[in-house]
Amino acid sequence: MTMKPWFLGVSALGAMSMGFFTKDIRPVVNPAIKQVGLHAHDTHAATSLLGQFRTSLSASLFLRADLYLHNGVEMRPLSDAEVKAGKQGVGGSSAEKIKLHDDSKIITVIPPSSHDFRGLLGNVERSITTYKNMTGHTHQTPTQTLPLFRLMTILDPQFVQGWTTGGFILLWDQKPGCLEKSIAFLQEGLRNNPKSIDILTQIAYCHLKVLPKANKLTRDYRAALTYIVAAREIGKDNFDILTEQELDALKQNYWRMVICFREINDYKQMLRAAREGAAMYPDDAVLARHVVEAERLCAGKFTEVTPVIISEPTDSDL
Amino acid sequence: MKILTYKALARSVVLESIRRKDLWVVAILGFLIILASSALGFFGFDGLQVFAKDLAVTVLGLFSTIIAILTSCRLIPDEIKNRTLYPLLARPITRLDLLVGKLIGAVVVTWISFLVLSALTAVALMVFQVKFETIMLQYMILKMIGLVLVCSVSLALSTYLTPSAGATMSFIFAFGCPMFVRALTMGYESAGPISKPIFPVINALLPQFSLFDMGARAVYPNWSPIPVWIIGFMLGYAVLYSSAMVGLGWLKFRKQAV
Numbered sequence: 001m002t003m004k005p006w007f008l009g010v011s012a013l014g015a016m017s018m019g020f021f022t023k024d025i026r027p028v029v030n031p032a033i034k035q036v037g038l039h040a041h042d043t044h045a046a047t048s049l050l051g052q053f054r055t056s057l058s059a060s061l062f063l064r065a066d067l068y069l070h071n072g073v074e075m076r077p078l079s080d081a082e083v084k085a086g087k088q089g090v091g092g093s094s095a096e097k098i099k100l101h102d103d104s105k106i107i108t109v110i111p112p113s114s115h116d117f118r119g120l121l122g123n124v125e126r127s128i129t130t131y132k133n134m135t136g137h138t139h140q141t142p143t144q145t146l147p148l149f150r151l152m153t154i155l156d157p158q159f160v161q162g163w164t165t166g167g168f169i170l171l172w173d174q175k176p177g178c179l180e181k182s183i184a185f186l187q188e189g190l191r192n193n194p195k196s197i198d199i200l201t202q203i204a205y206c207h208l209k210v211l212p213k214a215n216k217l218t219r220d221y222r223a224a225l226t227y228i229v230a231a232r233e234i235g236k237d238n239f240d241i242l243t244e245q246e247l248d249a250l251k252q253n254y255w256r257m258v259i260c261f262r263e264i265n266d267y268k269q270m271l272r273a274a275r276e277g278a279a280m281y282p283d284d285a286v287l288a289r290h291v292v293e294a295e296r297l298c299a300g301k302f303t304e305v306t307p308v309i310i311s312e313p314t315d316s317d318l
Numbered sequence: 319m320k321i322l323t324y325k326a327l328a329r330s331v332v333l334e335s336i337r338r339k340d341l342w343v344v345a346i347l348g349f350l351i352i353l354a355s356s357a358l359g360f361f362g363f364d365g366l367q368v369f370a371k372d373l374a375v376t377v378l379g380l381f382s383t384i385i386a387i388l389t390s391c392r393l394i395p396d397e398i399k400n401r402t403l404y405p406l407l408a409r410p411i412t413r414l415d416l417l418v419g420k421l422i423g424a425v426v427v428t429w430i431s432f433l434v435l436s437a438l439t440a441v442a443l444m445v446f447q448v449k450f451e452t453i454m455l456q457y458m459i460l461k462m463i464g465l466v467l468v469c470s471v472s473l474a475l476s477t478y479l480t481p482s483a484g485a486t487m488s489f490i491f492a493f494g495c496p497m498f499v500r501a502l503t504m505g506y507e508s509a510g511p512i513s514k515p516i517f518p519v520i521n522a523l524l525p526q527f528s529l530f531d532m533g534a535r536a537v538y539p540n541w542s543p544i545p546v547w548i549i550g551f552m553l554g555y556a557v558l559y560s561s562a563m564v565g566l567g568w569l570k571f572r573k574q575a576v
Binding site for chain 1: 368369372460500503504506507508514517518521526528529531532534535537538539540541544545548551552
C-alpha cells in the first residue's frame with residue numbers, strides 16, 4: 001500500500017499548525033513552577049547531564065564576572081587553614097561607596113614573589129598573566145559584566161542569582177531607561193521562576209531605589225508593595241523549604257514591607273507585617289524595633305521613626 | 319642534509335593532514351566562531367569588547383590545543399598501523415630524525431590551523447570593533463611557541479601509549495597541568511617541612527603550559543605588552559622541554575619492533 005501524497009501534505013500541514021499552539025500548550029503541560037520533590041534532572045540521566053552542564057556553565061560565567069571586576073586579576077577566597085593561620089585578605093579600596101563583595105578574605109590566585117616557591121618561573125607567570133598587587137584595590141564598573149549575566153540566564157533560566165545580580169547591575173550607572181530595563185529583565189526572570197522570593201524582592205528594590213542620575217527621585221512604595229506582598233505569600237507557604245539565601249531575602253522583604261506600609265500611613269498593616277516578621281525571625285533586632293515603632297504609631301503616639309534605608313541586595317556579591 | 323630530511327617528513331605530515339581533511343575541521347570551527355560572534359550581537363556591541371576578546375582567546379586556546387594533540391598523537395601509531403614506516407626506515411634516516419621530522423610537521427599543521435582560526439577570530443572581533451594591538455601579536459607568538467610544547471608532549475606520549483590513550487593523557491596534561499601547578503603554589507605554604515622540597519621538583523617536571531598563555535593580558539584593558547626577553551626565555555624553555563620530550567619518545571621508539 002503506497003502512501004498518498006495528499007496524506008503526507010495534510011500531515012505536514014497538521015504538524016505545522018500544531019506547532020503554532022505550542023506556546024499556549026507549554027504553560028499547561030510544563031508550567032514554570034518550583035517543584036517539590038525530584039526534578040527531571042534528578043531522575044533522568046541525559047537530562048541530568050544537560051542540566052549539570054548548563055548549571056556549571058552559568059556558574060562559571062558567574063565566577064567570570066568576578067574576573068571582569070578585577071580587570072582579569074584572578075582572586076580566591078582564603079582557605080580555612082589560612083584564616084586560622086592569621087593570613088589577611090587584600091582588602092578593598094575605602095574610596096568605593098558600594099561594596100561589591102567582601103574583600104577582606106580574598107587574595108590573588110598567583111601568589112606574590114615573596115610567597116612563591118617557583119622563583120624565575122613564578123616571576124615569568126606574574127609578567128605574562130594579569131597579576132598585580134591588589135592590596136586596597138578598586139573595581140572596574142560592573143556594567144561590563146552584563147553580557148555575562150544575559151548569557152548565563154539564557155543558558156540556565158532557573159539561575160536566580162543571575163537574574164537578581166544582573167537586575168541590580170543594570171541600575172549601576174543610572175543611565176536613562178535603566179530602571180525599565182532592570183524591571184523588564186527581572187520580570188523575565190520571574191516568568192521563569194514564578195516562586196522566586198529573591199527576584200520579587202529585587203523588583204521591589206528597583207521601585208524603592210532612588211536614582212538621581214536616572215531622574216528617579218522618589219520611592220514608589222505602592223508599586224514595591226505589590227511584589228513584597230507576593231514574596232511574603234510565597235515565603236509563608238514555603239518557609240520550611242526555603243534556602244538560606246531565600247530566607248535572607250525574605251527577611252529583607254519584611255524590613256521593606258514594614259517601611260512601605262509606614263510610608264503610606266497604613267500602620268495596622270505595618271504592625272501586622274512587623275509582628276509576622278518578628279515571629280519568623282525572632283533574633284532579628286530590626287524587626288523587633290519595628291514592632292515597637294508600629295505599636296506606638298497604631299496607638300497614635302508620636303514616635304521617632306527609623307529612617308528609610310533601602311539596603312543593597314545581599315545576593316549581589318560577585 | 320638533515321634539514322632536507324626534516325622538510326620532507328614535515329611536508330608528508332602536512333599533505334597527510336590535507337588528505338585527511340583535517341583543515342576542514344578547522345574551517346568548520348572557524349565558521350562556528352563567526353556564527354557565535356554574530357549571535358552575540360543580540361546583546362548589542364556596546365561594552366561587549368572585553369567579553370568578545372575573552373571568548374575569542376578561550377576558543378582559540380581550546381581549539382588549537384585540541385588540533386595540536388589530535389594531530390601529534392596519531393603520527394607514529396598511524397605509520398606503524400599502515401605499515402608505511404617500513405619504506406620510511408629503509409631510507410637513510412634514523413628513528414630520531416623521524417620523530418623530529420614528524421614533530422616539525424605536526425607543529426606546522428597546528429600553526430597553520432592556529433593562524434586560520436586566528437584570522438577568522440580577527441574577522442569576528444572586527445565586528446565588535448576590537449582593534450588589533452601589539453599585545454595580541456605577543457599572545458599569538460607565545461601561543462604558537464606553547465603549541466610546540468603541546469605537540470612534543472603528545473608525540474612522546476603516543477610512543478608509549480595507544481593513540482586514544484595518548485590523546486587522553488595529552489588532554490589531561492594540557493588542561494590539568496595549569497590547575498595542578500596552581501594547586502602546588504597554593505598548597506606550598508601550608509605544607510610540612512618534609513614535603514616542601516618535593517614541590518619545586520614536581521613543578522620542574524611538569525610542562526608549564528600556562529606560561530604560554532597571555533590571553534588574559536590581551537583581553538583585559540590597560541595591561542602593557544610583556545618584555546621581549548620573556549618571549550625569548552619561553553622560547554628557550556619550549557626548545558629544551560620539547561627536546562627532552564623527543565628524547566623520551568626516542569628512548570621507547572628506538573627499540574620498538576615495527
